[in-house]
Amino acid sequence: MQKFPGFFRSIISSDRYKDIDSVLVVMHANVEFVNFLTALGSVIRVAGVIPKASSKKFANLNALKQSYPVYDIDRESILASPTKFINTIACLIKNERFVIVDMGGYFSHVALDLVKKFDEQMVGIVEDTENGHQKYETLIRGKNAYDDLAPVISVARSPLKEPEDSLVGQAIVFSAEAIMRSHGLILLGKRVGVIGFGKIGKSISLSLSSRGSRVDVFDSNPILLASALSLGFHTSSRPEFLSSVDVLFCATGNKSLSIADEIYFKDGLHIFCATSSDDELSACLRNKVGIASSSAREHTCTIFTKGRCVYIHNEGNSVNFVHGAVVDSFIELVQGEIIYSIGSLHDAPRNEITCLPDLDKKFIAEKWISHHQYA
Numbered sequence: 001m002q003k004f005p006g007f008f009r010s011i012i013s014s015d016r017y018k019d020i021d022s023v024l025v026v027m028h029a030n031v032e033f034v035n036f037l038t039a040l041g042s043v044i045r046v047a048g049v050i051p052k053a054s055s056k057k058f059a060n061l062n063a064l065k066q067s068y069p070v071y072d073i074d075r076e077s078i079l080a081s082p083t084k085f086i087n088t089i090a091c092l093i094k095n096e097r098f099v100i101v102d103m104g105g106y107f108s109h110v111a112l113d114l115v116k117k118f119d120e121q122m123v124g125i126v127e128d129t130e131n132g133h134q135k136y137e138t139l140i141r142g143k144n145a146y147d148d149l150a151p152v153i154s155v156a157r158s159p160l161k162e163p164e165d166s167l168v169g170q171a172i173v174f175s176a177e178a179i180m181r182s183h184g185l186i187l188l189g190k191r192v193g194v195i196g197f198g199k200i201g202k203s204i205s206l207s208l209s210s211r212g213s214r215v216d217v218f219d220s221n222p223i224l225l226a227s228a229l230s231l232g233f234h235t236s237s238r239p240e241f242l243s244s245v246d247v248l249f250c251a252t253g254n255k256s257l258s259i260a261d262e263i264y265f266k267d268g269l270h271i272f273c274a275t276s277s278d279d280e281l282s283a284c285l286r287n288k289v290g291i292a293s294s295s296a297r298e299h300t301c302t303i304f305t306k307g308r309c310v311y312i313h314n315e316g317n318s319v320n321f322v323h324g325a326v327v328d329s330f331i332e333l334v335q336g337e338i339i340y341s342i343g344s345l346h347d348a349p350r351n352e353i354t355c356l357p358d359l360d361k362k363f364i365a366e367k368w369i370s371h372h373q374y375a
Contacts, residue, residue, distance in 0.1 A: 007329075007371040008039035011336050011364055016343030020123055021096030022047035023342065024089065026103040029064050030321065036335045037068060044099070044342070048092040052103060053276055053317065075106055075278050082110045086117060097121050099342050103128040104253075104279065105135030112139070112147045124151035124345035126338050127353075130198060131253030131279050132156065136353055143351075151348035153341040153355060160333040160361055162199065167327040168274070169203020171320040172249065173211070176272045178323065179299060179313055180247070183270075188212050193245035196252035197224040197233075200274050204249050205233055216241055219252075239264055246270070250280045258282035267308040277316030289316050329372055336364045 022045040027033055029051035040046055046068050051061060053074045064070055071088060078085045098118075100107050102125055107114070114122055127133055133156040140149065155161055177187055190213065194205045197219040205228065208215045217228040218241045225235055235241070242248075242264035250256040251274035259282060273280040281289070288303050289312050299322050303310050313319050341356055348354050 007332055007368055008035065008336060008339065010367040010371060011340055012039060012043060013343075014043050016340075017043040019097060019346065020044050020099055020342065022093050022098045023101060024048045024050070024092065024098060025101040026050045026052065026106045027101070028052045028103070028321075029061060033064070035332070036339075039335075039339060040101075040342075041068075045096070047096070047098060048089075050106060053278070075104070075109075075276075078106060079109055082113065086110055086113060089114070090117070093118075093121070095121070097123055099123045099345060100125045101128070101338055101342070102126065102132055104276065105129075105132035108132065108135040108139050111136070111149055112143060115148050115150050122150045124153065124348060126341045126345070127152060127154045127156060128334065128338060129253070129275075130156045131275065133353065134254070140351065140353070149351045151345050151350055152353045153345060153348055154353050155334055155337045155341060155355070158334070158337055158355060158361060160337050160365060163330040164327050164334050165199035166203045167330055168320060169200045169251075170207045171323070171327065172200070172204055172251075172272065172274050172318070173207040175319045175321075175323045176247070176249070176270075176313070177211070179272075179319070180270065182298070183300075183311075185270075187247065190214075190246040191216065191244055192247045192249070193218065193241055194249045194251060195219070195256040196250065196254075196274075197221075197228045198251065198253075201249070201251035202228075204251055204274065206231075208249075209233070216245060218242075248272070250274060253279045255282050256280055257285055259284040259288065261285075262305040262310075265305060265308060265310050267310075269308075269310045271310065271312045271316075272319045273314070273316050274320075275318055281316045286316060329368075333365065333368055336368065337361065340364055 023040060024047055037046055048069045048071045050071050050073060107125060127136060133154045136152050180187060192208050192213045193216045194201050195218050197217050205215050205217055215233050217233045217235050218238055219225045242261055246266060247270045249272050253275045277286050289301055299314050300311050301315060314322055340360060
């Protein structure tokens with residue numbers, strides 16, 4: 001058995017995983033994956049790792065491949081060839097009982113077909129992100145009565161994820177500020193906009209505000225917009241919002257920008273995304289980014305529209321990966337919840353999304369605090 005950090009050891013009991021043989025993992029292949037995969041691999045065979053597209057550019061994939069089978073595929077390829085994807089899964093998991101750790105709903109597009117093919121071999125899915133949670137919600141709402149979905153446990157809305165979300169928002173602003181400075185610019189004095197006032201969008205807005213920026217917020221959800229207004233942020237209609245900002249942060253995970261929005265963009269607009277480009281930008285806009293000329297500045301591409309120049313950073317992917325996307329040991333809280341959730345899939349109901357009970361979350365938090373000697 002592999003050795004792994006004390007925190008993970010304190011919450012893992014092999015009995016919880018005795019009827020699970022292997023796991024397929026979608027994850028960011030950054031510096032924080034080693035301990036998590038080592039802990040997982042101590043009780044379940046890691047049959048395959050799918051690195052998220054937004055992290056691959058800055059990841060050491062060779063190091064990952066030395067220890068685990070890496071299946072390098074993106075969401076668009078899964079959508080284009082679902083049968084090929086399912087056949088590859090069959091080769092990876094063989095005849096084993098397996099679980100999926102998803103990030104961003106990669107498997108939501110084939111989840112019903114997986115149950116049809118693998119039946120009771122498929123124990124269930126643990127989803128990590130809010131946009132993935134929403135994809136599984138959409139799947140459940142739209143499926144036929146005779147379709148069967150394996151249990152789904154989501155950690156996306158867990159309080160244990162809040163420290164990570166807060167730190168990710170701060171990291172996104174840190175990276176954006178560093179990139180702006182490489183262009184000879186600073187955020188202060190710029191009109192800054194944030195699309196999406198979920199957990200990460202809120203963290204971005206607060207971090208920008210603490211730097212003295214004027215922050216305008218837009219969200220299609222009036223409840224979240226009311227929350228933004230109560231904290232002193234500004235808002236306006238979408239056209240007015242888009243046409244007024246000099247710097248734009250996109251944090252919805254749900255196609256916040258499309259090619260139709262270009263008519264509102266200011267000349268010299270800088271765009272930073274908080275998640276993968278295929279989640280945040282429409283296909284037409286991503287295509288335009290794909291063929292755009294690279295700027296003289298690193299991590300920046302330039303698109304031209306209506307005679308105006310617009311800068312899109314890190315190809316529309318999560319900009320925090322430019323500087324490592326590190327959130328330190330706080331990432332262990334949600335990683336621990338993911339591992340613990342895998343052991344709870346046996347008792348989770350089918351055809352709905354559930355979460356861990358609060359008592360389990362408190363247990364994980366207490367072990368984490370004790371291990372890191374915060375108490």
